[in-house]
Amino acid sequence: MFMYKPTISIYGKRNAGKSSLLNAITEQEVSIVSSIEGTTTDPVKKSMELTPVGPVVFIDTAGIDDKGELGNLRIKKSLDTARRTNIAIYVMDILDIDKEYLNNMEILFKKYNIPYILVINKIDMVDENYIDKLKLEYPHGIFVSSTKRINIDKLKQELIKKIEEVEADPPIVGDLVPYNGKVILVVPIDKQAPKGRLILPQVQVIRDCIDNGIKCYVLRDTELKSGLEDLEDVDLVITDSQIFKKVDKIVPKDIKLTSFSILFARHKGDLKKLVDGVKTINTLKNNDNILIAENCTHNTTHEDIGRVKIPTLLQKKTGKKLNFHFKTGYDFSENLEKYSLVIHCGGCMVNRKEIQSRIMLCNEKQVPITNYGVLLAYLNDILDRTLEIFDY
Amino acid sequence: MFMYKPTISIYGKRNAGKSSLLNAITEQEVSIVSSIEGTTTDPVKKSMELTPVGPVVFIDTAGIDDKGELGNLRIKKSLDTARRTNIAIYVMDILDIDKEYLNNMEILFKKYNIPYILVINKIDMVDENYIDKLKLEYPHGIFVSSTKRINIDKLKQELIKKIEEVEADPPIVGDLVPYNGKVILVVPIDKQAPKGRLILPQVQVIRDCIDNGIKCYVLRDTELKSGLEDLEDVDLVITDSQIFKKVDKIVPKDIKLTSFSILFARHKGDLKKLVDGVKTINTLKNNDNILIAENCTHNTTHEDIGRVKIPTLLQKKTGKKLNFHFKTGYDFSENLEKYSLVIHCGGCMVNRKEIQSRIMLCNEKQVPITNYGVLLAYLNDILDRTLEIFDY
Structure with missing residues (x-):
């Protein structure tokens, strides 16, 4: 819908x-x-x-x-x-x-x-x-x-x-920013980005802006402060979520700020359900089973987020001892009911249909589902700010 | 060198x-x-x-x-x-x-x-x-x-x-604009661009800007006027060469302007030789043989430029009846000496080595060589403006 x-x-x-x-x-x-x-x-x-x-x-x-x-x-x-x-x-x-x-x-x-x-x-x-x-x-x-x-x-x-x-094929940013609006994209250059290229979500956001007549200022975090001085009345700043905290400090509170992963949580799936899912975190108990699911098997950067960063942060936040299980690729639906929470990757390599089906499966079995972007925003206490731009 | x-x-x-x-x-x-x-x-x-x-x-x-x-x-x-x-x-x-x-x-x-x-x-x-x-x-x-x-x-x-x-792996724009400089990229959305994507040269330019701490305002030609009002002291405007004339009128003369194809003529090959090549056009005689060479065989948009647009414009400019020959893919070096001019595509799908080898081959046989971007800029009387940014 x-x-x-x-x-x-x-x-x-x-x-x-x-x-x-x-x-x-x-x-x-x-x-x-x-x-x-x-x-x-x-x-x-x-x-x-x-x-x-x-x-x-x-x-x-x-x-x-x-x-x-x-x-x-x-x-x-x-x-x-x-x-x-x-x-x-x-x-x-x-x-x-x-x-x-x-x-x-x-x-x-x-x-x-x-x-x-x-x-x-x-x-x-x-x-x-x-x-x-x-x-x-x-x-x-x-x-x-x-x-x-x-x-x-x-x-x-x-x-x-x-x-x-x-x-x-819903818009990514096209419906969030008025025609002829100004968006700043903060694109850190790290090991994720192949030499001479941009990663796909960045390209998709730029294209969606252009398609909708939105002007798009692309820069690194190191030039963000200066970029904000260059432009008046910026409608939205979009950042890589891994540097959200840093960017959050630089961008004045009266300018809307969100992340690529939150935009894609909406574009690829159902932002509302993923946000509802993340809010069940404070009901987690000791020894609850958590499923961490990823679509691709070969992304070592994501692996680090899913296998190390998220389990550590989540146990720290909840103060509970949780059991983490991992699934990659298309193996997803088996034994879903045993999990208290499903945490899914951003799904940048699969289509909307695949992600929506997974959200639906979780819904059917009454298992809350969230994703990396929404979870990391929540754990870093910046979810509210990332959601401001949405009528939500 | x-x-x-x-x-x-x-x-x-x-x-x-x-x-x-x-x-x-x-x-x-x-x-x-x-x-x-x-x-x-x-x-x-x-x-x-x-x-x-x-x-x-x-x-x-x-x-x-x-x-x-x-x-x-x-x-x-x-x-x-x-x-x-x-x-x-x-x-x-x-x-x-x-x-x-x-x-x-x-x-x-x-x-x-x-x-x-x-x-x-x-x-x-x-x-x-x-x-x-x-x-x-x-x-x-x-x-x-x-x-x-x-x-x-x-x-x-x-x-x-x-x-x-x-x-x-020379810079594309990194050496032309100072650190923390401002570049506007004019990206028209037409049949060339696959849905939801940007074409490779656009991605490469954005990435090269970011790598070098250059801030990059990406917009369509329809929003260019407004974009120029948003930013002060723009260091360079880079446009798709197919809309160069339109953009040339919009961008004030005190702002440097060039095209993606000129940047890639330098990045991929040897801008000086390609410019020298284009200047031999006024020595062309009736019935001279012109070779139009493309790397890819499947690009219908380019085909229209190479097979229709360039032959028409070139005969109009020179007032001569010229014989056009076409080669695609890796078939290039045979009978080079019979041509008075080689006009090459931008080579977006091949590497620097391939383009430089072709320039060298032409050089050896003393056949002038130019490319689509340099030629179209010349035929449209905007070559001088596109070259201003280069120490050249």
Whole structure:
């Protein structure tokens, strides 16, 4: 499930039938529907339950071809919504096919990394031949009539598909920082990083920032202080968790700070469940069994964290004598019920599906699960700060 | 060969024998050699020809344990030299083994990405047993006596080895921008970039910046204008060459601008020869044969540049009808002499050795060679601006 309600914005020229389309989708009179151009001024928001994806928010925007000073303001407000849009619907009136406006909006969607659906509306106003001709030109378009309710269900299905696609590949930082925001990435260079390369999570974070129009200042911990002086209004600092304490001292409290591993705990799995899991630590008793699970078998740096660092810190924190068991690779589900807590690696080498399945397995057997990043943040008393950036 | 003289700085505590060591290496009285502590104040520079690597510069620094206000100034000046040091020699007096100073200097060398040689000096002052014991503790140390000229040749050999290592893997941007400098990377997201990843040259540039303590602002062309407003005194903007013209207009003339492909033309091959090659374009005649050579066979984006874009632009620029031949993969050297110009791809998938061998082959047959990045910069009239950052 999404950790936020997906926002779907409806764009189009004046009178393309945006508000009637929204009403057709939601089957309610959300906006003032009228055929006088430019009725919708401020974007209208409307929530609904879209089965099976859950609650979504629609934004009904003003026409992007509005005229005059007030019109410009309305256009600006409409385009501003793009910053918080997860999926866009672009509506074209079949009687007013305007390629230029469509192209401009496609550029905008690309800029904000928004997947979009092209809807061609009012197909009840023209004959079949004209529709067939246009279908060749816009093969991905969905041809609907809001008033006659033609293909509205098809549009809903397409919307569900798009939402599921976005959900399957959720943003890493893209939804946490506004468009054109500033992020500082603190990348220490140590034995983990192969010569001349960056490790995969770092590359993924940089790419996700760029995809979402977020500017990304990459530097080492030794240059962080100077980097913070270079930029005003930094939205977020992301650091390698191994140097979190050091970075925590350098970054002023009014700037949000999190770690790569917390971002990936959310991206790869379910941050809420992993945080719930870590909070069961103070219920651990002497001789409880703890499972430390890793996906890869060959990472000696992780091995040191899992085999030495975490067991030591955990026993110190709880004051209990705990039994640690270790599993690597795909061997995971056997005898899960005997454990009081599962501590999983960040899963940087496996996909979201694998990690989510493991969280689900633990859930089924009522075994709390957390991961390296969340646990280390908790043990170092910095979990609260790392979570500040999330609506959580 | 280096495009610059490698700088070798000699560090150590007062009286460790830094100046005598330099004299032993250069066999001349460069510094005032004296056993009164703190003689060397301002760093002394000394050039010499180090066979077979060519000219090098030595910097003889003040003691890093200097005392008093003047001492602090001397220390600061000594440590400032690290910014321009390619290789460091750290000298320890065998009668004053000080692990703490060594550790501090190792942190400094790491910060500035400086390979270093540990020299333990004055071995003529102690007995063999003590030396053997220390050799176990410092297995990578070179044990010398400057005054008795023991192992000075061994040190020279080690220095040559280190210089050759640095030379074999030259910096990409590290030597162009000062320590703690600011670089903006303009990374457009297009079909070249696999989903969720960055292309290799971008990763390599980011890593090289970080390794050298250069802060690196990564953003798309659409956010460049805003990014330039965020930072003062940007040292260099590096852009994808395909959007160079657009970026050229956005970046103020007082800020240096170059492209990934020009950086890699230097890193992978020989920028000077590739620039010389491109300048032969105005001597091309009708029906001249041009060889377009690519290392990889599977890159459709490059194929479009090599097969369509470059032939079209080149014929337009020269006004000549040219015959284009294409070679991909490792098939390169056959019939080279029939070509008036070789235009090579950036070679992002092969190593420096392969590209340099190809440049050498062309040189032998007196065929000018250039590459995609240099050629496109030239054809777009922006080559001069891309070269400004180089001492060239």
